[in-house]
Amino acid sequence: MCSESGIDLGPGLFFADGKRKVDYVLCYKYKKRRSSKGRLSISSNGTVPLIIPVRSETEAESGEAGAAAGEPEESKLTEEEKVLMREEFEAGLLEAGLQIERDKERVNGLGFIRLHIPWSILSREAELQKIKVAVKKILHEEWANYGVMFKYQPVDLIRKYFGEQIGLYFAWLGVYTQLLIPPSVLGIIVFLYGIFTVDTNVPSLETCDENLNITMCPLCDAVCDYWRLSTVCSLARASYLFDNGATVFFAIFMSLWAACFLEHWKRRQMCLKHTWDLTSLEDEEDELRPEYEEALQEKKAKLRGFLCFFLTNVPGLCFVDFQIFVTFSAVFGVVVYRICMLSVWSMNPDPEAKASVRMTVTTTGIILNMLVVLVLEEVYGAIAVWLTELELPKTEEEFGERLIFKSFFLKSMNAFAPIFYVAFFKGRFAGRPGDYVYIFEDYRMEECAPPGCLIELCIQLSMIMLGKQLIQNNVFEILIPYKLAAEDEENEKEEKRQKQQFDKDFTLEPFEGVSPEYMEMIIQYGFVSLFVASFPLAPAFALLNNVIEIRLDAAKFVTEIRRPDAVRCKDIGIWYNILCGISKFSVITNAFVISFTSEFVPRMVYQFMYSVNGTMSGYTEHSLSYFNVSNFPPGTAPTTTLITGVNMCRYKDYRDPPWEPDAYTFSKQYWSVLAARLAFVIFFQNLAMFLSMLVAWMIPDVPRSLRDQLKKENMALMEVKTRCSTLPPRQRAPGSEEPPARPSHSSSCVKLGDRNPPPPSELKRNDTPG
Secondary structure, eight states: OHHHHTOOOOSSSBOTTSSSBOOEEEEEEOOSSTTOOOEEEEEEOSSSOOOOOOOOTTTOOOSSSOOGGGHHHHTTOOHHHHHHHHHHHHHHHHHTTOEEEEOOOOTTSEEEEEEEOOHHHHHHHHHHHTOOOOHHHHHHHHTSOGGGTTSOBOHHHHHHHHOHHHHHHHHHHHHHHHHTHHHHHHHHHHHHHHHHHGGGOHHHHHHHOGGGOOEEOOSSSSSOOOEEGGGGHHHHHHHHHHSSHHHHHHHHHHHHHHHHHHHHHHHHHHHHHHHTTOTTOOOOOOOBOHHHHHHHHHHHTTOOTHHHHHHHHHHHHHHHHHHHHHHHHHHHHHHHHHHHHHHHHTTOOOHHHHHTHHHHHHHHHHHHHHHHHHHHHHHHHHHHHHHHHHHOOSBHHHHHHHHHHHHHHHHHHHHHHHHHHHHHTTTTSOEETTEEOEETTTEEOOOOOTTOSHHHHHHHHHHHHHHHHHIIIIIIIIIHHHHHHHHHHHHHHHSSSOOOHHHHHHTSBOOOOSHHHHHHHHHHHHHHHHTTTTOTTHHHHHHHHHHHHHHHHHHIIIIIBOOOOOEEESSOTHHHHHHHHHHHHHHHHHHHIIIIISSHHHHHHIIIIIOSSSSSTTHHHHTEEEEEGGGSOTTTSOSSOSSOSOSEEEEESOBOOTTSTTTTSBOHHHHHHHHHHHHHHHHHHHHHHHHHHHHHHHSOSSOHHHHHHHHHHHHHHHHHHHHHHHSOGGGSOTTOSOOOOOOOOTTOEEEOOOOOOOOGGGOOOOOBOO
């Protein structure tokens, strides 16, 4: 066609501008005989349905084999009449909104006219004529587009195109993202409260007061010098931004928020099950996996009973234990790095460099932790698959559940292990001056700064959380796919033959399931809920990430991977149980963070038990113990010092001073604070659990509107059954007998083939946020 038209259309069928695609081609044919007539042939490019209205059989024929009955009538038309009819027909096309590009006509030959239908016109005609349009294009424009980032997701359309399993994932992600808005706003308010009140915080002011002249004990043996408490002034002020009275109430709020989130999702899921007709979805008996049958036949020939179970399960359990050992070894390795670097960098004779040693060691250690977490996460994903295959689950459903559990266990342990160490172990077993705990007989265990470990916990949590999200989103989901696409384009330019669309579709990555998407969000949910008392801004960063993540995942599903097979599921499966477990465990972790990591409980004990005037004045002096420098073991005292005349140095602990009979033993204040901490854990845990259960009890699982709708449907069904029962047997519809009921379970999934999506007029937008 291009050779006859005299115009080179370039790669593919396009107008001369190379941008507008040719959707239809009008072909006018002229014959040499006298009774010849111009025949109009309309051919489609195959990408859109044929929706152009044709006036009559005499105006448009479908090629050479046209209606023979109309041929005598058309033979009476002159060439001028045919030209007028053509012009009238083309004017109608232009009036309908189509775009035309004419080709040169040949005498007694062929003439071509190319047509382009704008997307708005195509959608309008499809609505009017009930034609199924390209759902993928609608998803690309209304979902996988950053221009609609703050709009609701077309969840029904996602379900129509991808199936219920993927539709439920994006519906859950939308609910989770929407409900992150209240804790994000409240977390920002808590942070702003710390900013506005830091100048009135007495412990921070006392730490920054150089007139107090508090000399602290060295951070390491021999090479480290004495130092002034006022040098950590900025650290103390930063710690108060996250460790203030509002943090406790925010932690309680987050416990209630977790309960509200789970209850809200249950209500939303019930509505989706009813809307998508999943309530009657029945379980199908899963077939045995071919790998299981093959391995079973081999083992039956060799082994029996307990020995077979031992060889298929015990190796996996042993390897999981080995992975736990690897994770804690990685954490311990970073601890050793910090301890060694603290000693090495403290040898620097520059006073300014010595003053920033602690922050430098902490920052580099956190970055190293983040890199280790990212590397081990990829390794653990492959190990989880290998372990699950080693166990030989019988069915695909059992295989999926075991794989999810192992992946979550290994990846969550890998992500949270460094944070648990800083929150609950760092500085707890370091000892005291003159009696420190050493590793490798030369290096002291690291301690927390005088303001406490909470600020380091905050930095550790934020760095790992943001680092994982930024690197995973920007590198693995944006940069790498973009680079691969650029390489494909360069290779395509070098090739003589341009790749067709089916070639490009074949090279797309296969669909690997929604488990990686769930895993990423569930780990993020753990960051948001487990240690939110130490980092109130975590919900805000998670909200910002999810708003972008939804569009990233949408673009990946629409343009970067092959279209997955539709799978019908009634719910999100085992992921809901994991969410419930994290929510309950978060109450315990936040209670211990507030009690043992932050300074909230010691401050309250001092204010109500030891303060002279009921204020926080004198708290810094009260929280530091004395040590006589003459009691340093040989070789551990500073070899050189810039602070002369030091007889007593201070350290963070509650111990009796050296002039007491029981010098350096735990004081009465220590036991008072410990009792208050344990009491607060019990109080906080029971209060949060009670309020969570109260919220779950007050919020019904089924919304009132859905209950009313179900009642109306049941009443209508009973009315129909009543009418049918009154009819004679001959007048009843065949197959009207009610089939026997079968029990159904919420975790039912049925895999379907590709289905054609319904027309847009049948689509309803759900109020699921994006």
